[in-house]
Amino acid sequence: MSESSNFLAEQIQADLEQGTYGGRVVTRFPPEPNGFLHIGHAKAIVVDFGLAQRFGGRCHLRFDDTNPVGEDTLYVESIQRDVRWLGYEWGEHLYYASDYFPKLFAFAERLIREGRAYVCSLSLDQIRETRGTVTEPGTPSPDRDRPVQDSLRLLREMREGKHAEGAYTVRAKIDMAHPNMKMRDPLMYRIRHAHHHRTGDSWHIYPMYDFAHGLSDAIEGITHSFCTLEFENNRALYDWFVEAIFEPPVPHQYEMARLNLSYVVLSKRKLITLVREGHVWGWDDPRMPTLAGLRRRGVPPEAVVAFVEQVGVSRADSLVDVALLDHTVRDYLNTRAPRRMGVLDPLPVTLTNIPEGEGRRIELDEWPHDIPRQGSRAVPLTRHLVIEREDFAVDPPKGFKRLTPGGRVRLRGAGLFTCEEVLTDQAGQITGLRGRLDPEGAPGPKVAGTIHWSSATAGVEARVLLVDRLFTLERPDDHPDGALAVLNPDSLVERRAVIEPALAQAPAGTRVQLERLGYFIVDEAAQSDQPPTLIRIVPLKDSWAAKASPAEPAPPPAKKDPGRKRVRKSASEALQELIEVRPEIADRLDRLEADGLSEEDAAVIGTDDGLFELYAQAVAQGADQVAVVNWIVNDLRAVTKERPLETLSLTGAALAELIALVTQGEITTAVARKVFARVIEGEGSPIQIVDRQGLRPIRDPARIEAWAAEVVQANPDKVQAYRQGRTNLRGFFVGQVMRASRGKADPAMVNRVLDRLLAG
RNA sequence: UGGGCAGUAGUUCAAUGGCAGAACACCGGUUUUUGGUACCGGGGGUUGUAGGUUCGAAUCCUACCUGCCCAGCCA
Incomplete structure (x- = not known):
């Protein structure tokens, strides 16, 4: 991928x-x-290969062939072709998860052997029942503590095909x-004959994705393993298996949003x-x-890559407008x-001044x-021509720039045609035009x-094929009757x-622009003994069509399920329950509220x-209650989300000391935040850190004035804008x-100085 | 509903506590032997909502709202 900024590139960096x-x-x-690649996979390919390329690394192509049913070498070939088509090369790094079966x-x-896995004899249904639900815990399998030797023996028997599918x-x-339901004793192997x-037939057990994937990554020395958002819950498992077997540094999984395209379905099943x-017709329709379809349509792979790069990478579910691909x-x-x-x-046209x-x-x-490119071709100009039927109008709409009865128009490259006669049949249908062709400048x-x-x-x-979107609804899957209900009959x-003779001779795969109509590719089905086939890759942008025909009505709003009712325990209810178990909490709350906390x-x-102990300690040192609370609630909790409080080097005394520094004006709040970050890392007491780093604020009016004057002088345009009312430039x-x-200037003083300087 | 994740322009993304931007889409204009291209310009935003921290919040904290994912012996 090119230089675009995204969280994956930042992670690698x-x-x-x-x-x-x-x-x-x-x-x-x-x-x-087990299927063909589509444009959604193109995003994964561009991310996986592109990011590796950008950072001087490499990307492996690994077939995740852990489930034999449905998998076929037919697909491994088509997938390789598609990846190469996009312009990526894996070199010697072609792998198969099945190569790792012995490992x-x-x-x-x-x-x-380590007691971290077991052979389970529960049936499919029993496993489902004992897994619990999202709100209820599961129950352990009766085989959970099966003796190691038994499990080992059964495992070998399973491999050798001595047991029926589903038996273990x-x-x-x-x-x-x-x-996280994924962590409820997940399956590592199932029996499949x-x-x-x-x-071939050498295995009777096949590993599950969660077991095989991360370990395959680790075996290959993968560093960054990118996948889509629906694997978020699987990350805990990925880490569990990898860390159980491998020493750091181990690969890590990062999830991104999958690509959704408007007017398109991308699920394999659909x-x-x-x-x-x-x-x-088939996969390459x-x-x-x-990707086979896009290739057949003539879409250049470079455009697909550019498309993916412009879409970008993020963790937000989104629906990309197909118009971007067209672009x-x-x-x-x-x-x-x-x-x-x-x-x-x-529509036939006769040039009356050119002899038969x-x-x-x-x-x-x-x-x-x-x-700025060179090249030309010969085009035959004869008495009998054809023009586009819609380029002639008896009753032209306002702004129509094409042919009308008695009107004149330029025939591209040939001269100026004047329509002198309109031929019609019995039914009044226009059957042709007659007129003269004059040289340019006549x-x-x-x-x-x-x-x-x-x-x-x-x-x-x-034979020309005009391709349009397959569905008429932006999100076909949202239609209550399913996507097939909104198939576009004119797709x-x-x-x-x-067509001109020069194009009729072009070899299959040639891409041209048919002027005013769009880009076309000579289809591979073209043969010398029949009319050639052209497929329209994409029409030209048409700002006239938009003006001539009224905007299409908005698609019907997608129907939604009525919202589920939320039954959530209120915060105070939960608190009451907690107090019943731990009465001392009530005393604490009383004390805290007495201290004036909300x-x-x-x-x-x-x-x-x-947190309570920390608070009590800090207050005991004489620190202001409100300040202590603000530090704990706003700053400390941002940290304890990731790391437990016990792992931080923070004492009530240190917090009190920090607060004192701020209230005594020894440091600014912004600096205090930096100091706080160092204190919790165990770099010393606040005063030590402040002294060591020289963090005391600068209050020397002369210095602040000098900086402020410099800034004001360097940005005269912004000063003017500010004086004209753009006060948000203050920031x-x-x-x-x-x-x-x-960061050391006292912001209060900076503000005062700026007030004066900017007042004009 | 237990857990996880996400909400910035019509759409897709930037902005890493300091001026809310880009591309696409849309609307004008200039150029043009393609109603294309190129170039110039324009409209568009209570950064999901409400509080809090801060001199200063899209960004940090809290609650709420909305959406997505997880109860395959699929990947």
Whole structure:
């Protein structure tokens, strides 16, 4: 990925700076070979390979083939093709999770020997029942304490195929009451008498994802393991297995939001349905969001990569507008697809001043004036032409710049055509136009429009496929009747077009712009003995269509389930229950409220032994109660979220000392925060730290004045804006002065000085 | 509902306690032998809500609201 800032790149950067992995960056792309890759996978590929590339690391391609059913070498080939198509190379780092089966088996034996795993004989249903629910703990398996030797023996028997599917599983012994359901003795192995596409019939047990994945990462020396948000809960397990077997530094998992695209479905199941029910030709149908489909449609891989890079990476669920993909495709193709002409909906035109059978070849540039590339092709100009039916209007709307009866228009590269006669049939349908072609600059009205055309006699018939979105709803899955209910009936429209001869001879895979129509690719199905097929990759932007036809009505709002009712224990109820168990808490609360704390603050401090003790100590040293509470509630708790209080070097005395420093004006609040951060790391008492670091505030009016004057002088435009009312620039000025003083200036004084200087 | 995660412009993302920005989308204009491209400009924001800490909060703390994930022997 290029230089975009995102939390994954920052993580790698931080690990590089801290030397976590000795400067190594190794990522992996781990598809399961049981389906085709789609544009959602493209995001993963660009992140996995791109980030490794950007930081001078490498990315492994590893097939996560831990479940033989549905997996096939067909998919491993198509996946490799797709990754290469996007422009990424894994070199010698092609791996299969199945290559690690022997190692994983040994790991399982080790965990059993260490009493951290066991063979369980519960049935599928029993396992489900004993797992509990999200609100109730599970119950331990009766086999949880099966003797190690028994488990070991059973494990070997399972491997050798001596037991039926479902008879036994291997489970990690973690915690059946864990609030994270993934940690309730998860399965490591299940029995499957199935043929594996690589290991054949040599195994009768296959490892589960959670057991295999992190350990496979660790085996390969992966440093950063990126996956999607739905694996967040699995991270605890990932760490459990990896840390049980490997010594640090171990790989870490980071989750990002998966890619969602408007008017598209990306779930494997729904894509299969589209194929199986015949809504599309197959996996490479140009309407499909599969990489095979995008390739067939002609979308350049570079545009897909650019698209993913522009979407960015974050942890927020989101829905990306397909218009962004269209944009990156056009942006890439504009300077790379030579121009050609073709008419999709032909209307015959006779040039009355060119004799029958007489024609000439005109040489037209392949590139418009603003693209600095050379090249031209010959285009036949004959008496009989075709133009686009919609480029002629008997009754033109306002602003119409094309042909009208008696009107004049430029035929691209050929001259100025004047429509002198409109031919119609019995039904009044327009069947053709007649008129004269004049050279450029001929007398007559100036023309506003230029239209494309093709020779009716020397042009070549072609089959053209116009591809549109597959669904009519932005979020097809949100439709109450399912995505199939909003299939777009016009997602694929076939036209008989007339194209210029130069295009008819282009080899399959050639991408061109048909002027005014869009970018097209010569389809691979094109054969010499039949009309060639062109697929439209993407239409040109059309600012006229938007103006000519009214905006489409907003899609119907997605139906939502009525909100579940929240039944939550109120804070005070919970507090009451706690007091019943621990009556001393009531006394504490009384004392705290007597000290003048709010009920909320009192509850926070009174219910936590450590915090209460800290508070009591600090107050005993004479510190102001409110200040103590603010430090504990606002600053300390930010830290104790991550690290327990006991691990911090913070005493009530130190806190009191810090507060005294602030109230006596020895240090500023901002500095006090820095000091606080050092105190909890055990770097000494506040006074020691302040003295050692020279953190006392600068109150010398002359120095502050000098800094302030400098800032004011350096930003005359901002000073003016401030004086004109943009008072939110105050933060900017204060910030600049604070920065100049490296955070040591007394902000109150800075504000006073600035007040004077900015008053004008 | 127990746990986890997330809310910044119409959309996708930046801003790492100090001026709320970019791209796409939308709307104008200039250029143009593509109603394309390029260039210029514009509208758009109570940073989910309410409190608190701070000289100063999108950013730190709290509560609430909304959405997503977890009860496969799938990955």
